[in-house]
Amino acid sequence: MELSIWRGEWGLGSVSIECLEALVYSKIVQAVQKIHVRKYVFSSDMSPWLWVSSSGKSVVGASSIISYLKSENLDADCNLTQKERADILAYKNMIKYKIAPALKYAMWCDERNYCEVIRPTFAKIYTFPSNYSMPGRLQRAALLEAWGRFGECATPNEMETKLNRKARECMTALSERLGKSSYFFGSKPTSFDAYVFAYLSLIVKTPLPNASLNGHLNTFSNLVEFESRIHNRFVASEVRRRAAGRTRPEWVGVVLSLSFAASVMFSYAIVKGILHIDFKTE
Amino acid sequence: MDGDQFFPGVQPARVDKVHFENVGRTKNDVLAKAVQTLMDCTTFTEILLKCAEARRQLDQLGAFKRIDVEIQTSKSPGATEHGYEVIFDVEEKKTISGGVNGLVANNEGTMVMGAQLPNVGGRGEFIQAQVQYGTKHSSGFNITASKPFLGKRNSRFTVAAYEEAADYPWNAFRERIRGVLAEYSFRSLPSIDHSLRWEGVWRELNPLGITVPFPVREQMGHSLKSALKHIMTIDTTDNPVLPTEGFSLRVCSEVAGHNLGGDIRFVKNELEHQMNFSLFNDLVLQLTANAGHMTPNEQHNISDKFFLGGPLGLRGFKLRGVGPQCEGASLGGTTYWSTGCHLYSPLPFRRGHGYIGEYLRLHGFVTAGSLSEGVDSAKLQDPSVSAGLGVVLSLGHQVRIELNYAVPLRHQRSDRTNSGLQFGMGMAFL
Amino acid sequence: MGTTLLQEAWAVEVGSREPWAEDSKLYQPIEETQAQCNEKAQSLAVQSYLRMCGLDHVVEQRPNAEFISPTGSVPVLQCGSFVLADLDSIVGFVASKGICLTSNLSAAENADHAAYFSLVQTVFDNAELYFSWVVPNGYEVTWKRYGSVYPWPLSDILPWSKRRAVKRAIKDWADKQERDVLEEIDSCLFALSERLAEREWFFGSKPTELDALVFGHLYVLAGESDGTPGSKVSSLIRKYDNLMNICSRVKNTYFKGSLT
Numbered sequence: 001m002e003l004s005i006w007r008g009e010w011g012l013g014s015v016s017i018e019c020l021e022a023l024v025y026s027k028i029v030q031a032v033q034k035i036h037v038r039k040y041v042f043s044s045d046m047s048p049w050l051w052v053s054s055s056g057k058s059v060v061g062a063s064s065i066i067s068y069l070k071s072e073n074l075d076a077d078c079n080l081t082q083k084e085r086a087d088i089l090a091y092k093n094m095i096k097y098k099i100a101p102a103l104k105y106a107m108w109c110d111e112r113n114y115c116e117v118i119r120p121t122f123a124k125i126y127t128f129p130s131n132y133s134m135p136g137r138l139q140r141a142a143l144l145e146a147w148g149r150f151g152e153c154a155t156p157n158e159m160e161t162k163l164n165r166k167a168r169e170c171m172t173a174l175s176e177r178l179g180k181s182s183y184f185f186g187s188k189p190t191s192f193d194a195y196v197f198a199y200l201s202l203i204v205k206t207p208l209p210n211a212s213l214n215g216h217l218n219t220f221s222n223l224v225e226f227e228s229r230i231h232n233r234f235v236a237s238e239v240r241r242r243a244a245g246r247t248r249p250e251w252v253g254v255v256l257s258l259s260f261a262a263s264v265m266f267s268y269a270i271v272k273g274i275l276h277i278d279f280k281t282e
Numbered sequence: 283m284d285g286d287q288f289f290p291g292v293q294p295a296r297v298d299k300v301h302f303e304n305v306g307r308t309k310n311d312v313l314a315k316a317v318q319t320l321m322d323c324t325t326f327t328e329i330l331l332k333c334a335e336a337r338r339q340l341d342q343l344g345a346f347k348r349i350d351v352e353i354q355t356s357k358s359p360g361a362t363e364h365g366y367e368v369i370f371d372v373e374e375k376k377t378i379s380g381g382v383n384g385l386v387a388n389n390e391g392t393m394v395m396g397a398q399l400p401n402v403g404g405r406g407e408f409i410q411a412q413v414q415y416g417t418k419h420s421s422g423f424n425i426t427a428s429k430p431f432l433g434k435r436n437s438r439f440t441v442a443a444y445e446e447a448a449d450y451p452w453n454a455f456r457e458r459i460r461g462v463l464a465e466y467s468f469r470s471l472p473s474i475d476h477s478l479r480w481e482g483v484w485r486e487l488n489p490l491g492i493t494v495p496f497p498v499r500e501q502m503g504h505s506l507k508s509a510l511k512h513i514m515t516i517d518t519t520d521n522p523v524l525p526t527e528g529f530s531l532r533v534c535s536e537v538a539g540h541n542l543g544g545d546i547r548f549v550k551n552e553l554e555h556q557m558n559f560s561l562f563n564d565l566v567l568q569l570t571a572n573a574g575h576m577t578p579n580e581q582h583n584i585s586d587k588f589f590l591g592g593p594l595g596l597r598g599f600k601l602r603g604v605g606p607q608c609e610g611a612s613l614g615g616t617t618y619w620s621t622g623c624h625l626y627s628p629l630p631f632r633r634g635h636g637y638i639g640e641y642l643r644l645h646g647f648v649t650a651g652s653l654s655e656g657v658d659s660a661k662l663q664d665p666s667v668s669a670g671l672g673v674v675l676s677l678g679h680q681v682r683i684e685l686n687y688a689v690p691l692r693h694q695r696s697d698r699t700n701s702g703l704q705f706g707m708g709m710a711f712l
Numbered sequence: 713m714g715t716t717l718l719q720e721a722w723a724v725e726v727g728s729r730e731p732w733a734e735d736s737k738l739y740q741p742i743e744e745t746q747a748q749c750n751e752k753a754q755s756l757a758v759q760s761y762l763r764m765c766g767l768d769h770v771v772e773q774r775p776n777a778e779f780i781s782p783t784g785s786v787p788v789l790q791c792g793s794f795v796l797a798d799l800d801s802i803v804g805f806v807a808s809k810g811i812c813l814t815s816n817l818s819a820a821e822n823a824d825h826a827a828y829f830s831l832v833q834t835v836f837d838n839a840e841l842y843f844s845w846v847v848p849n850g851y852e853v854t855w856k857r858y859g860s861v862y863p864w865p866l867s868d869i870l871p872w873s874k875r876r877a878v879k880r881a882i883k884d885w886a887d888k889q890e891r892d893v894l895e896e897i898d899s900c901l902f903a904l905s906e907r908l909a910e911r912e913w914f915f916g917s918k919p920t921e922l923d924a925l926v927f928g929h930l931y932v933l934a935g936e937s938d939g940t941p942g943s944k945v946s947s948l949i950r951k952y953d954n955l956m957n958i959c960s961r962v963k964n965t966y967f968k969g970s971l972t
Contacts, residue, residue: 086903090827093900097834148880169826176823484866488779496790500739503776504870506863545863609793 001026003065004036004049008242009121012205013235016046017100017198018062020235023048024194025066027234029074035238040127044138066191077190084185088192091177091184094170099199101149102167105160106213108142113208160212168216175220182229193230200227201235295326298356298365306374308345309404315432316340320368329353333368339432340370343406348373375400392416406430414446422446437468452602454494454611455502457585458486477513482506482544485585495609501583508544511536519558523676524626524643526566529557539581548586550576568624570712578616578656587614590653591666591697593706596620597649598668598688603698605653610698613655617662620651622712626674641676647686649712667691672704683707732809733792736769738762739777740787745860746775747786749932749942750840755787757799757928763966764919765811775861799833803921813920825915828907829922835900836929838885842893843941845878846886850941890941898948905952912961919962927962930955931971 003026005019014020026032032050050059050068059068070077077085107118122135150159174184174196183189184196203217204227217223269275300317316339323329333351340349349372356365380397396412407429414422428440442465447458461483469475487502514533519525532554539547552574559567574588589612591599602612624647648669654661672686684706690699740755741747747755755771762769769789774780781788781797789796789805796802806812814825844854858874859867879886885893904914904926913919914926934949934956936942949955963971 082906083909086906087824087827089899089903090824090831090907093834094827094830097830144880145883148877148883170830173823173826176819177827179820484869489782496793496795499780499795500774500776503779504862504866506866543863 001032002034002036002051002053003032004038004051006041006046006048007037007125008239009125010205010207011239012201013231013238014048015121015125015202016048017103017202018046019048020198020201021194022050022062022065023238024197024230024234025062025076025191026050026069027238028076028189028191028194029069031069031072031074037242041125042127042130042134044134044141066194076188077192079188080185080190088185088190091174091192092195094173095196095199098166098170099203101146102163102213103199103203104142105146105163106208106210107202107206108139109146109156110160110208110210111156113210114139116209117207164212164216167213171217171220171223175223178222178226180222182226189230193226197227197230200224201231204228293326293364294324295329295364295366296362297321297323297329297368298361299358299367301367301369303369303371304373307377307401307404308343308374308406312343312405312432313340316343317368317370326366329366329368336370340372342430342432342436343401344408344430345374345401345406346372347375377402403429406432416447435468435470437466440465440467449490451490452600452612453584453589453614454490454498455584456488456490458488460484473516473518475515475517477511477515479511479513480509480542481511482508485583487583487585493609495611497608497613498584498611505546505583506544507538507546507586508542509536509538509546510542519556521676521679523679523682524640524674525556525558525568527558527560529555531555538586545581546583546586547581548576549580550574550586552588564628566624566626568622568626570622570624571619572621572651572712573619574617575657576616584614587616588618588653589614590618590620590651593686593704594682594684594708594711595649596651596666596668596712597647597670597686597704597706598690598700599666599693600698600700603700604651604666604694605697606655607696607698612698615653615655617655617657618651618653619662619665620649620712622647622649641679643674644671645674646671647688651712661694664694666693666697668693670704681707681709682711684711730792730809732767732806732811734768736767736789736791738769738771738787738789739774739780740771741777742773742775742861746857748840748844748854748857749936750837750844751777751786753836753840753929753932754785754799755928756931757925758787758789758802760927760962760966761799761803761813761921761924762806764813764921764924765806767806767811799921799925800829813918814915816918817915817920821915824907825920825922828904828914829925831900831903832922832925832929835896836933838882839893839897839945840929840933840942841878841882842885842888843945845875846882847890847941851875853940890944894944894948897945901948901952901955905955908954908958910954913958919965923958923962926955927959931959931963934959 003022005014005023006016008014012020013023023035047061048065050065052058052068059065069075077088080088106113108114119135119139122138123131125131126134146159150162178184181187183193185192200217200223203214204224206214208214266275270277297320300320302313305313317336320329320332320336323332330353333353337349337351340346349370352369352371354367354369356362356367358367378397378399380395383394383396385392385394393415394412395415396410398411399409401407402409407427410424410426410428412424422445424442424444424446426440426442428438430438441463443462445458445460447456449456461481463479463481465477465479467475467477483506485505485507487505489499489502512535515531517528517530519528519530532552534550534552534554536548536550538544538550540549552572554570554572556568556570561567576582576586576588589602589605590596591604591612592601596604602614604612605615605618606613624645626643626645628643630644646669648667650665650667652662652665668688668690670686670688672684672688675683675685677683684704686704686706687702688704689701690697693699738755738758741751743752743755759769759771771787777786777788778784780795782795783797783801785797787797789802791805794805796805814822817825843850845851855871855875858871862870888896908914914922930949933942934946936946
């Protein structure tokens with residue numbers, strides 16, 4: 001089985017929450033032989049793909065991938081009781097409606113964060129010509145979502161404070177639930193750990209100038225430790241492998257662009273007749 | 283017109299021919315109607331008077347930039363004895379005009395785009411559209427179509443659709459209104475103007491700020507007002523902002539609801555009166571009196587009510603600061619009266635009718651008024667009174683700007699007073 | 713609309729100095745002809761929460777309750793000079809007066825309580841909005857009820873614009889198929905049923921705001937008459953006996969005969 005994900009930045013396994021979740025889960029159950037980082041990205045769809053070579057089938061989306069892997073007997077949750085499964089549903093829901101909106105807001109709607117970090121990074125990730133249009137479109141979608149929730153008159157400050165307060169409530173609950181143990185449910189990692197990790201990892205590792213959400217998370221040391229534990233165990237090797245595999249050092253790009261500029265100026269000079277080249281035959 | 287020739291009014295004269303020059307779009311039938319009366323003239327004085335009347339009517343059409351009238355003795359073949367030719371040399375307005383303006387007010391930038399189609403059907407009809415786009419929430423638009431009818435009554439039919447939004451911090455709410463209106467205006471006797479209008483307005487009220495008092499908060503939401511309104515105006519003043527003589531009277535009656543539809547229901551009457559007397563030494567005495575009443579305990583909300591107080595109204599009080607209040611927001615009332623007495627004087631160093639004297643004046647004033655919910659005679663007989671001195675500036679004889687030092691002499695406990703300097707700008711004043 | 717945050721903070725700060733006002737009022741839309749399913753459920757949840765805390769209040773019906781509310785959601789609680797909406801804000805406000813139903817739970821239990829509270833709130837609220845506003849035959853009913861308090865043409869315009877606003881606010885739900893929504897509700901019900909098991913209340917030996925919230929939603933959803941889109945939900949709920957039991961327990965303990 002092969003997993004195709006969005007590439008990572010800032011030491012993340014992937015910039016997409018869903019890809020990160022699928023990556024960690026597949027590492028937990030040791031299902032995937034090969035991980036591809038998508039080279040050409042055009043659409044706003046950030047979901048991971050799983051390519052099952054044996055049956056020639058592809059599965060899209062983190063939750064579909066996880067349920068597919070579970071059906072293939074690669075189930076990290078098999079030791080859970082019904083009550084624990086119920087708890088997982090409740091906690092997942094709380095993360096989805098309390099942490100996710102705050103994270104989305106911090107990344108896409110906060111003007112400074114978007115301009116200084118998010119837009120440049122996503123412009124690099126997207127393939128030409130989507131790199132010009134897609135980041136703006138994603139921001140628009142995030143803003144519409146925030147306005148839909150708070151009304152268009154709400155000021156950015158109010159929205160942020162309110163979302164962060166909700167996120168903090170959720171972090172408090174998660175921190176209490178985790179306590180001193182290594183994983184949320186039992187002594188082995190489960191799908192819920194992958195789910196929580198994806199969000200926490202993005203909050204911890206994205207170097208946002210306005211890092212209020214990260215500041216909130218940092219007050220819960222067990223959650224931060226949990227993030228680095230999962231990262232080191234399942235994701236770090238992947239990040240290292242990719243960093244080593246980077247081709248084309250930076251100076252090549254500089255030389256290429258310099259020579260491009262020089263040749264353009266040169267040909268302009270020739271066409272305009274500023275520069276004459278005479279080939280004299282005697 | 284040759285002004286220096288003198289004709290005794292009795293000398294017989296008739297108009298042989300009326301001629302228009304440079305007419306493009308304007309239709310012949312309206313032009314003919316405007317000059318119809320000229321053909322019946324029998325004396326030269328009459329011709330002069332009728333020409334002036336015809337010129338006024340053509341002006342009323344709003345179709346021309348310039349109208350020149352020329353009267354010549356008739357020389358064409360078939361000319362009668364004492365026959366004259368009248369030539370109207372006009373310049374029509376462009377088919378379309380428009381503009382974009384930007385303005386900054388109340389911490390908000392606004393862009394206004396407007397376009398006008400004057401004389402669109404050739405009979406003086408015009409269509410006008412204006413769109414306002416604010417950076418925050420003051421966006422709005424206005425589309426008006428209007429048609430004049432020539433004749434003695436000077437009547438005009440107008441329809442309009444509009445949307446606008448405004449904040450009322452002194453009431454702690456924000457209002458957005460969208461409406462349509464149809465209006466027929468006419469003149470019944472010289473200088474008595476009437477306007478008869480129906481309005482359907484959808485009002486949306488939203489609370490403004492964090493501590494909106496509950497009596498205001500509970501009136502928020504949507505409402506629809508369908509109302510018939512009659513406004514009668516008599517105005518003989520010589521200037522709308524700084525008059526020196528004449529009087530004006532405005533009587534406005536409005537019926538909302540009552541089989542007209544909508545969920546707002548009231549009957550409202552309001553009267554505004556102003557008298558000016560020129561005294562010695564260019565001093566002007568101005569007396570004003572306003573009063574209004576609307577049926578209490580029917581279905582209406584805060585945006586229908588009367589308010590009192592402000593730098594151009596009952597001075598010495600905060601804007602809408604007189605009458606029922608709750609936690610710093612005024613609730614308005616259904617009955618009010620207010621009166622003012624001003625004594626205007628030119629600036630001390632520039633006496634006479636100088637240019638500045640016409641636009642800038644000093645005044646001393648006493649204003650009094652009372653506002654109550656229902657006809658509460660105890661409250662209405664115990665008015666809030668203020669007095670003060672100040673400077674009045676007329677901006678293009680349209681907008682009045684005042685800087686006053688006012689002191690409230692008597693006030694109710696609930697009133698929000700504003701003793702000291704007060705600055706005001708607006709069209710209506712007390 | 714966006715100023716509620718300060719207001720809440722202010723209410724918690726200042727509110728704690730004043731006792732609970734005896735004449736507190738709860739404003740909700742007109743139950744019979746206007747209120748939507750989610751509004752009824754939230755109102756019932758707040759009422760049962762206040763009854764659990766033993767706090768006096770009067771319920772008043774106002775056609776413009778939605779606009780009285782600082783957040784746009786109902787019911788609206790007016791206690792003294794404070795105006796609050798949403799159960800969690802009201803819980804915070806009541807807690808500032810020293811009344812807290814979850815005070816004797818352990819930290820871990822509190823965390824679970826918060827998770828389940830959020831689960832019930834989001835799933836049922838979104839599902840109710842979905843069945844009232846998104847599903848076509850549900851919207852037919854909603855359209856009439858929502859517009860019933862306005863004269864024409866507002867009775868046509870306002871439901872339409874509200875529908876757009878709701879669809880935008882519950883974006884990820886509005887795109888779902890009805891089947892997926894029912895599935896989501898069922899898994900939520902299953903989780904609740906597992907958590908409750910055979911105990912009397914969800915957490916501890918006394919009712920908490922979670923019980924009030926579950927009661928509010930389930931009582932209203934289970935009471936949906938046949939033929940409406942909500943009836944599919946009510947048949948789902950009836951499968952879980954322990955959830956039906958907790959509903960009747962809340963009803964009998966706190967609403968003695970006052971609910972039909």
